[in-house]
Amino acid sequence: MSVAAWNRFLQEQDNWPAASQVNDSASYGTQARNALAGRTFEKKKRMSQEERHLQILQAAVKTLATKGFWGMSLQDIADEIGITEAALYHYISSKDDLLNMVLSECYDTPDADEYNAVTAAVTDNDGHRVYFYPRYCLNIALYNLQRPELVQLYSVLNGEALSPTHPAHNFFIGRHMRNWEMICSMNWILPTGVDEERFYDLYTLAMSAMDGLQYRWLGDDSMNLLEEWMSISDIIFPPSEWAGFTDPSEYDPAPDRCLLPFTLSARQ
Template identity: 75%
Template structure:
């Protein structure tokens, strides 16, 4: 896609998180994305309750990403932390409680929502803020490149949670529509002719494609998730239709053009 603002993302791999790179900066050979190679947590004295709680969540992410919910035990998490299982119960009530904490506090977070939205918006001369959906999707990829261990956790649990007996079943079954409700609350700049029903289908297609690419990225160390997403974007958001609606850099504030008539909400 001929969007100059996107070219820089492919040219600046040295600034990417290590887990996101496809080449070693010294010898240009493929390196593995080992999302789980950190050492066991070192027990610290006088750790506050919130610090310890966050440490427990980090340890749980590491264990669950490898073993899944069914395969992990609370003893695995306490071993990772270097504490007793009894001590773990001071912070959680059960294994189900832990998985719900991980999903609600580590994956879908306000920080993630803000990161994805903040650079996907343009503000016109009248102060109206509108969002570019292709750039919003690109931001999701850029954010997930920074947290491969959580992408692995999400992928493992998403498959497991197909079973109604899984404690995260409701979370994953309802997640698509919960995210859509958030999307609907934002003011989107879309090409003429795209209505809300079509935008929902587009949202479903984009998120499904992203999930599939992330599965491949986790299993194939030679794959660049960013490059693959930009390539797929050319198909999902064809330039002939989306030119001017792809990235905030396409908006020229000097012409003082009002963006509201171009938004989905203005189409009723």
């Protein structure tokens, strides 16, 4: 069973966007989650450069998440925000340029990295800041529950980008190792038997499981992503091995409690 501190997140469902909440679809059969429910884009005649840039990004996310890159046209974006396609070229140079803007500014962002890391960390009495990987993974699920439209965007583009001719092919093919490089830069507290090779395998397994669950979640609006992740987490990080290494709430702040010897970097 996952650590008790995680149970409170299951009680906070009312704070998630409506598209992330669980619907009882037993009476009418499984339905796909409407990840773009409630997305509206204010059409203003006069906007600052920054406001128009954000509006274009929002419209691109909505359109790409439903039509994909191949199905999207720049006319779709112009229609969404109420300007001409010719006017749109004042802000972007091409369809590929718009896709690159979305990928670089909307999904893997510093805000996302900070959200995932900040509550997965603790500083011991010797000033060592360490991170708990199972909680970090839980935070990814919690963060994505707050942005279902971007989860759908990621899922659609990730499938499309399997083709080497897709302009986002290199982005998605290289994403796993780029994120691993970031993971390697953090000071993780891990059970004794987890060396760097095994940690990489756990990282690969956890992220693959997360992607798979999110695909199912998008396709079934009666599925609770958080509950499913907690169940999977207990298998990936069995309590018999990971007790004390799962969540910062398990840290005992005794005066002589130094966590540095339990970190991967100290063992290498």
